[in-house]
Amino acid sequence: MRTSFGERLLDLAVNGFLWGFRILIVVIVVLGTFLTIRAGKYTSEQWIDFVVFGISQGSIYALIALGYTMVYGILRMINFAHGEIFMSGAFGGYFIATWLTGIGFMDKYPVFGLIISMMFGMLVSTLIALLVERIAYRPLRGAPRLVPLISAIGASFFLQYTFRGFFGPGVYAYPSMKALDGEWIFFGIGILKVQIVVTIAAVVMMSILYSIVMFTKIGKAMRAVSENKDVAALMGIDVNRIIVTTFALGAAMAGAAGVLYALTYRQVNFFTGFTPGIKAFTAAVLGGIGNIPGAMVGGLVLGIVESVGPALFLDSIGIPRPYQLKDAIAYIMLVMILLFRPSGILGERVSKKA
Amino acid sequence: MSILNIENVHTYYGNIHALKGININIEKGEIVTLIGGNGAGKTTTLRTISGLLKPREGSVSLNGEDILKYQAHEIVYKGISMVPEGRGVFARLTVLENLEMGAFSRNSKEEVTRNMNRVFTLFPRLKERRTQVAGTLSGGEQQMLATGRGLMSNPTILLMDEPSMGLAPVLVELIFDTIQQINKEGTTIMLVEQNALMALTIADRGYVLQTGEIILSDTAENLKKNPTVQKAYLGME
Secondary structure, eight states, X not given: OHHHHHHHHHHHHHHHHHHHHHHHHHHHHHHHHHHHHHHTOSOHHHHHHHHHHHHHHHHHHHHHHHHHHHHHHHHSOOOTTHHHHHHHHHHHHHHHHHHHHHTTHHHHOHHHHHHHHHHHHHHHHHHHHHHHIIIIIXXXXXXXXXXXHHHHHHHHHHHHHHHHHHHOSSOEEOOOOGGGSSEEEETTEEXXXXXXXXXXXXXXXXXXXXXXXXXXXXXHHHHHHHHOHHHHHHTTOOHHHHHHHHHHHHHHHHHHHHHHHHHHHOEEOTTTTXXXXXXXXXXXXXXXXXXXXXXXXXXXXXXXXXXXHIIIIIGGGTOXXXXXXXXXXXXXXXXXXXXXXXXXXXXXXXXXXX | OEEEEEEEEEEEETTEEEEEEEEEEEETTOEEEEEOOTTSSHHHHHHXXXXXXXXXXXXXXXXXXXXXXXXXXXXXHHTEEEEOTTOOOOTTSBHHHHHHHHTTTOOXXXXXXXXXXXXXXXXXXXXXXXXXXXXXXXXXXXXXXXXHHHHTTOOSEEEEEOTTTTOOHHHHHHHHHHHHHHHHTTOEEEEEESOHHHHHHHOSEEEEEETTEEEEEEEHHHHHHOHHHHHHTSOOO
């Protein structure tokens, strides 16, 4: 009797806290939005800037998130080294872009230069991901789920500090591309060229990946393996090869994202992968982990909320430097999704299969 | 000429001795059934043949070639196809995609089209539903799909695990008629069933499995008349 009363009290307290949390968030969002809009501190052009930046940032998150979600779909494992794979792509792109700029190729053929940089970044990322899969994950296949997770965190640190060892802790400045400086004007609104190029490149990459997964034999086999490995093997599908392909595809997307991210921020160092990696993981969970369109939607939503949110929700409720809180907004979204809708926006049922 | 030969196979799940030295021979063109109660080792036998489980002892050979050295996905290329227990359709793939996965081991486009047409002739219902996601099919349709998918690799021998499970009697009959049809078209069939009466009706020969051992093997006719079988599996006194 006593324990059941205690348990009920605890239940009540937890539920009360969750509801309080929900209400608090809703109040902040609604009140903040109302006050900000009434204060009229930002012009509509600034809002458009926020949204456009959010879209370009979000499409990078989406590209990275695809790798998390595809690996999760097949192995039910979070590849926490994925952020470092992204970083290695940014480094790969840095070296080739610097070289191309040095020989003057980049200025003459900016489009090809960009494509070559991305391809090289993708190549580096893919090679590193294949090594990580072979060394840190495959021997642990069939172990309890926590074990490869720990191995992934280890691989993540290993990669970070290997890069630090080779390239030092300093920041490498990406070469500037003249073709990407300045703005293009649409309907009287100036939009940074970098952001447009990044968004277009990301969308192209996502379309390629989506077509591979939906329409090719190997893509269908990937989906079959993610549903049932034994039955897939009975169809003659080499499950190990499909797992390797999945890692390679996810890593290629992360490598491309690495180059695009570096184009936006113009710099790369050994720690570059950490924050975008966790943000993209958030995006994957937000969209529904294991779900490919979910990763794309989650990335975009996260990018936009993170970019618009500080000004819209926080500025007018007395927070002095709202933009410093944009990471906090992203992580609060992660917590809220985990608490209130663990299946994510596009709701994959994740709990069923182990 | 026997095409599938299982000799003295011992399979374990961890430390559980699931198959205790079984011997099975299947001749070309036959329907052979394996009957037995829950936990007798029927599914284990099929999983051992298809390579999902590796026995500790014994040999499995197809047309005289030892197939234990191959992994499950390689065995499909050798001509063995399995329709798993509980159907195992890929629920989020469409009917068409499921069938394409069945033909994963086939590279020739014409062959895949030919096999697909064969499946659609056997199961016209699948043709109607080909763009539908497999998870939305009824149990009977899923069994049709699983069977059709098993045929897409054009196997010499088709292993079927409990095709009647959870189906209405009308559908069970339809599935069993189709099994006979498939057999007439030249595919050898190994059928695992709890529905012993149905299985013995269409089979040429049968094996009775009990706690990992084969206790009886005879023609289906004789097994039907066997008092032990009648008592234990056909529900007659």
